[in-house]
Amino acid sequence: MALSLFSFAAQPSQLIKSRETKTQSSLTPLSVSANPNSSPACALQCQHFDSCSGCTHQWNLHRPVVLDEVTEFFRDLGVSDFTFDTCRLWGWRCRAKLAVRGSSDKPLVGLYEEGTHNVRIIPTLMLLLNSSNKAGLAKLDVQPYDEDSGTGELRYVQMAVTLHNTSLLGRKDTAVGADHFGLEFEKREFTQFRQVKCLSPILMEKWWPKQLCPSSSLCMGQFSDLEWRHLLGERDFWEHVGGIDVALAPSSFGQANTRAFDSLLRKLHTYVPYGTSVTDLYAGAGVIGLSLAVARKCRSVKCVEINKEAKASFEKTISRLPESVDSSISWHQADTSNEPLSWLEGSDVVVVDPPRKGLDPPLLDALQTIASSERKAQLSESSSLKEKNEKRPWILRAREAAVQIESKTTWEKSSSLPQTLIYISCGWESFKEVCDCNR
Numbered sequence: 001m002a003l004s005l006f007s008f009a010a011q012p013s014q015l016i017k018s019r020e021t022k023t024q025s026s027l028t029p030l031s032v033s034a035n036p037n038s039s040p041a042c043a044l045q046c047q048h049f050d051s052c053s054g055c056t057h058q059w060n061l062h063r064p065v066v067l068d069e070v071t072e073f074f075r076d077l078g079v080s081d082f083t084f085d086t087c088r089l090w091g092w093r094c095r096a097k098l099a100v101r102g103s104s105d106k107p108l109v110g111l112y113e114e115g116t117h118n119v120r121i122i123p124t125l126m127l128l129l130n131s132s133n134k135a136g137l138a139k140l141d142v143q144p145y146d147e148d149s150g151t152g153e154l155r156y157v158q159m160a161v162t163l164h165n166t167s168l169l170g171r172k173d174t175a176v177g178a179d180h181f182g183l184e185f186e187k188r189e190f191t192q193f194r195q196v197k198c199l200s201p202i203l204m205e206k207w208w209p210k211q212l213c214p215s216s217s218l219c220m221g222q223f224s225d226l227e228w229r230h231l232l233g234e235r236d237f238w239e240h241v242g243g244i245d246v247a248l249a250p251s252s253f254g255q256a257n258t259r260a261f262d263s264l265l266r267k268l269h270t271y272v273p274y275g276t277s278v279t280d281l282y283a284g285a286g287v288i289g290l291s292l293a294v295a296r297k298c299r300s301v302k303c304v305e306i307n308k309e310a311k312a313s314f315e316k317t318i319s320r321l322p323e324s325v326d327s328s329i330s331w332h333q334a335d336t337s338n339e340p341l342s343w344l345e346g347s348d349v350v351v352v353d354p355p356r357k358g359l360d361p362p363l364l365d366a367l368q369t370i371a372s373s374e375r376k377a378q379l380s381e382s383s384s385l386k387e388k389n390e391k392r393p394w395i396l397r398a399r400e401a402a403v404q405i406e407s408k409t410t411w412e413k414s415s416s417l418p419q420t421l422i423y424i425s426c427g428w429e430s431f432k433e434v435c436d437c438n439r
């Protein structure tokens with residue numbers, strides 16, 4: 001994840017901050033070579049590195065090779081205070097989606113080999129998911145999916161673990177013992193995560209006795225009808241990031257590096273003025289927008305996400321927001337590339353968190369248009385006309401599927417356009433392209 005912040009009044013050369021928090025780069029593959037000078041503290045030291053396709057580099061995790069390019073890029077843009085933060089170098093993954101192949105008595109669970117659909121098994125996971133284990137897949141009596149014949153049911157399992165036990169039952173106990181449990185948890189996690197890059201909740205429960213570990217865990221399976229169903233662990237699965245409890249369903253997007261995401265959210269808060277209106281595009285279950293609603297007492301927060309499955313998690317999350325929140329909050333199932341200006345109108349700040357491929361071209365166009373100040377008056381005029389007589393079917397559909405919570409205070413409707421863009425990027429190449437086309 002990289003966080004960048006633009007002011008619409010500014011050219012990209014005045015981009016003020018950028019930050020890289022991802023240690024496992026999603027960018028050009030990093031060359032992996034044995035480096036005898038690399039400090040062991042910055043090396044992965046994973047016994048599965050050679051056979052597993054999950055990690056791309058194992059040395060100098062504190063300084064990925066792409067960092068030099070990134071530093072130079074921002075220097076050329078005139079960014080003088082670029083910072084780089086790795087958070088935890090390994091042992092950060094809290095969520096993993098693994099392919100399931102093979103047969104029910106001999107399932108293969110693991111990651112695809114690069115560029116193929118051959119499953120590269122992760123031995124430690126196999127031990128726990130195979131038929132000899134009581135919690136194994138065989139006990140669940142499901143047939144792994146076979147791509148060639150199109151038979152079988154179970155395509156993927158998704159395993160997730162929370163770093164906070166936020167289930168309402170027993171929550172008080174966790175809070176009372178938080179320091180003690182927290183320390184114990186960190187220590188144990190450090191040792192165990194080094195040995196397996198991808199973790200399983202079953203591993204968690206087996207290795208970390210419940211009384212020492214305040215986390216809860218979940219395993220869901222994706223079946224041939226593409227529905228996610230609960231297999232093992234806690235059904236009601238929560239995390240605590242950016243100052244709020246968030247519900248996490250496997251069918252909607254969830255950040256894999258919980259600590260880095262929390263750190264990013266806390267940084268992001270500082271760029272959003274109190275009481276502003278925020279549009280959160282590519283919002284998933286709305287975690288960014290909702291954490292801003294609480295931390296920055298936003299007047300309004302509008303979340304836009306294409307995946308309808310994220311709605312349930314959004315609704316659960318708002319059920320746990322503090323009662324003091326006085327913000328008009330909404331979640332819309334919509335494609336941001338359809339008339340993106342309609343989502344931007346009335347906001348002071350827009351947050352975008354697109355997939356790796358970057359911003360959809362119509363949204364990029366809209367953001368560029370907003371940046372050209374002479375068009376602003378024209379745009380607000382046309383928007384107020386449309387608002388009176390809205391007929392566009394995708395907007396009407398998105399309104400129907402929306403979740404809307406009104407604020408207790410009645411605010412005057414604003415037709416302002418955003419002054420600030422916060423771009424969270426997991427795709428360095430696409431982010432660079434956006435900056436380049438604005439130079």
Ligand SMILES: C[S@@+](CC[C@H](N)C(=O)[O-])C[C@H]1O[C@@H](n2cnc3c(N)ncnc32)[C@H](O)[C@@H]1O
Binds near residue numbers: 282355
């Ligand atoms: C990197 S995730 C970010 C999710 C969320 N901001 C979070 O941190 O949990 C990108 C999200 O964009 C959504 N998405 C992809 N294309 C979209 C589009 N054209 N319109 C709206 N949402 C889209 C995906 O479904 C996914 O939930």
